[in-house]
Amino acid sequence: MYLSNLFAANRVHRFSTHSNQEYLHEDEYTIALEFYLQIDIDLFYMKTCSYRGAQPDIDVPKGLFCIHESQAQYSIIACQQRSCCLCYPSYRLTYRSYQPIIQFGSNQRHSFINGYRSILNCPATCTTKNIIYVLTCPCNKFDYIGETSVPLANRLSFHQAHVNRIVQECLLGKQNISRIRNQIKSFETLVKNDMKLYQHFAHCPSALQWFLDENPEYWPFIPQKLTESQEQDEEKDILTPMMDMNQFTYANDVPEPPNNYRFSFKQKLEVDRFFHEKKYLNSPNLHLDLYQVNIVAVLPNNASDALRRFVEALFITHAETKLNTIGHLDQLSTSRNTDQIASIDCNEWCRDLIRRSYTNIE
Ligand SMILES: [Zn+2]
Ligand SMILES: [Zn+2]
Structure with missing residues (x-):
């Protein structure tokens, strides 16, 4: 648990949070260790997952150290509720090759941009809480791993609000924004503005194309x-x-x-x-998603914030996600240059954008 403690200490230092929120409770050492040992060098699949109705495959001799790759056996099921932004997105999907933004269905697995793969460890739906999820930019060069205690749909509405606001601000310019909004930005807003995640979407031609398709x-x-x-x-x-x-x-x-x-x-x-x-x-439409999304792991119902962040960090480290500013466990002790991690080429953010109309298609 040395690694998890180092990670917690790093967070306490970085965010001046209280150590109670960051350190793993002893009750969760086993599950954290289970995740740690099963996150393999090029694939995550959990052989011993036994919560939330997951049934380790009994036909194959299993156990923590089993070496053959398991079959993906769990689904992500649509909740079908009218108010769910995953099942019923409130924007047009005309030009998107994957509709909707999450791939529902059985045998769920995920391939990250760097080639790391994961197999879903438990059945999930849009309403499953305590999950690790991934956002992939439509340029297919950048991804971001997040963790949340709330259902994915709720978490996404938070990303939607920030990403669309930040894209708008980047296009209109600081001067113009201060003319139309006179309130002082909150600390949280300023923090989000600097996140690699949102900065990338505001400067990536593929994401901007989706933004312009919806907001001509x-x-x-x-x-x-x-x-x-x-x-x-x-x-x-x-x-x-x-x-x-x-x-x-x-x-x-x-x-x-x-x-x-x-x-x-x-x-x-x-x-x-x-x-x-x-x-x-x-x-713009503040409900627009500028990414594809997937659930990559489900944690126990009562997982603490510290456990979720630790598992998230394990994924971030193996998938080497370029849009995560923190969480890279292999870089805890080095003073990391963030630009090196996500050097976003924004010289030609307006390159190859095409005006696509809906009238010919719908
Ligand atoms: Zn749903
Ligand atoms: Zn991109």
Whole structure:
């Protein structure tokens, strides 16, 4: 339990939390050890799981040290409740290859981006509490592991609210945001803003494509490749030779576009109209998911926060998830450079975004 104590001490130090919340209680040493021993170098499958109706396979000689890979035998079942955001997402799925965002069904297993695999250890539904879950960016290059004591659907509504707010803020720019929101940001909001998880979604073309598919009114905030916008500006020069760039209140305060990109005159007009018409009041859709999600492990009903965080950290360490800022157990004692872990290439976040319409399809 040296590792779990080191991890707890690291959290106490980092977040100034109380040690009661971080250290594992003795009652949970066995289950923590069970997880620790069964998280193999390239695969997690729990041979001895005996809670929540899990039945270790009796036909095969089993035990902690069994060497052959187990069959995936547990399902994730849809709860089918109208209010559940996993069963009934409140956004369009037209362009998504996997619908909905979680793959319900039997024989659940998961492959992480780095190739690490896991087999679900217990039956689960959208309402199962005390779980370890994973969010995978549609770019398929970045993933994030989280833990929660509440059902996945509830936990996701928290991610949805933060991710959509942060994408909106990145597109509109600090100046404009302070014009439309005058409340001081809470400490929690500021912490979330810096999370690699949300920063990635705000700068990843694949996630932004999903954001724009759902919120097309944000297209004016996406700079264009120099040539396209030059053409549009030429048209404008013919139509309105007297127009002056200084007339814009908001469009001049959107973030600098990357090299070789810029905002056309028409876009700037649309940006100002966006603010004058207060389109930010009803958008973006704060229930949108910008990732795929999966449940990778289920903990006992009464698992403590400390146990959940320890198991989460084991997964983070093996799956080497780039969007987790903390939890990498192999880096507890080194002063880690976070940029190295998730160096997100955001030079061309607006690259290859396509305007897709719904009218031809629906
Ligand atoms: Zn559901
Ligand atoms: Zn991505």
